[in-house]
Structure formats: structure tokens, C-alpha cells
Amino acid sequence: ETGVTQSPTHLIKTRGQQVTLRCSSQSGHNTVSWYQQALGQGPQFIFQYYREEENGRGNFPPRFSGLQFPNYSSELNVNALELDDSALYLCASSLGASGGVGETQYFGPGTRLLVL
Amino acid sequence: QKEVEQDPGPLSVPEGAIVSLNCTYSNSAFQYFMWYRQYSRKGPELLMYTYSSGNKEDGRFTAQVDKSSKYISLFIRDSQPSDSATYLCAMTTGANSKLTFGKGITLSVRP
16 A cells, blocks of 8 residues: 655745646545645645545635546646745545544645745 | 644653643534644654544553543653654544644654
């Protein structure tokens, strides 16, 4: 059984550019959630995908968008990058979307994005 | 007021000490409570998962939830240098699996 993987590990972009981050879910998991973790802060929920449909969104602007593919891998896209978008972006996969017993979220190692 | 507040750090203890980490929350709909451990430059790793009020023990770790006080705790017994990490409390309502995290506290266990 493979864990959650993310690519790339590090990325440097300039303000105004666009970025795509990728995530492969743990085997058998149909739900993926994305979080943004600024330095010294806890992760903040961006959105969740369940069986290829968006299933909840946090307080992030529309320039943050995502996709989930039939194999349950996922992408996070951020347009018009701002300096404050510099953070660790984490994806987490789970077996379901209710957060209940047996639907624990397992996190990947994250992609560290620096916007200059 | 943030939904989840976590005791500020950092925290430094000698090896073998008992560590107590705490979070309070304001949303009474939270019913699933988790503690994650995050090593430097890594993703969070699930340590403990508790449903509703009560205690749960796993080796040197004990998680406590008091829903009446909206207060959760993680106790680490016989702390080891390998326990040095950032500890994050997280919780969810169960209506969806959006996790709401505390800010995290950095623990350093001195040999």
C-alpha cells in the first residue's frame, strides 16, 4: 500500500504567475482534501473533492481551483499568485468524506511554494 | 475568536518528563478530535483519533476530550528526544471531513 505523494516538493514562482500542484491519494481512497499551511500556523482547509466532485470549500478566493481524476489523483491550481500564497500546500486522502470513524485523513509531505 | 485555540509554545522539557498539550474550541458541533505530529519539513502524521468525550490511550500517548468544557488534551509520558516535533490538534463535525486545526505547538525534548 502506497502513501500519499505530492509533486513537486519545492517550487519558486513570481507574483502573477500560475502554478499546478499534484497529489496521488493513498490506495483505495476516494476523497482528497487540500490545505494551506503558512509558516508557524496550522493547516487551513482549501477544498475537498469526493469522487471527482467538489465537496466543500474553505475561505479561499476562486483563483484557487482543483480537480480530481477518475484514479482519485488530484491537482490544485492557483492563478495570479500573490506573495501571501507562499506556504506549504498539503493534500490529504481519506476513504470517505464525512470525517467519521474510519475516514481519517492521511497527509502527504507537502509542496513548499515560494512566491517572489 | 478562532474556532480552535492551542496553547502557545515553544515548549522545552527534559527527557522522561510528562508533557501536556491542550486545545480549546468554540464550535459545539465538533465531535471527532485528532492529534497530529509534524516533523520539520514533513506532512502531519496522525497520532490519536477520538470520537466524542472520553479518554484514549496508545502506548505513551493519552488523548482526553471534554466536550462540556470544549477542551482536549494530549499527554505524552516518558518523553523522548524523538518526540521533538510540532503537535497540532484538529477536529471535525462529521458532516464533512474538513479539518479545523489549532496553530500547533513546537515541543523540544532535551536528552
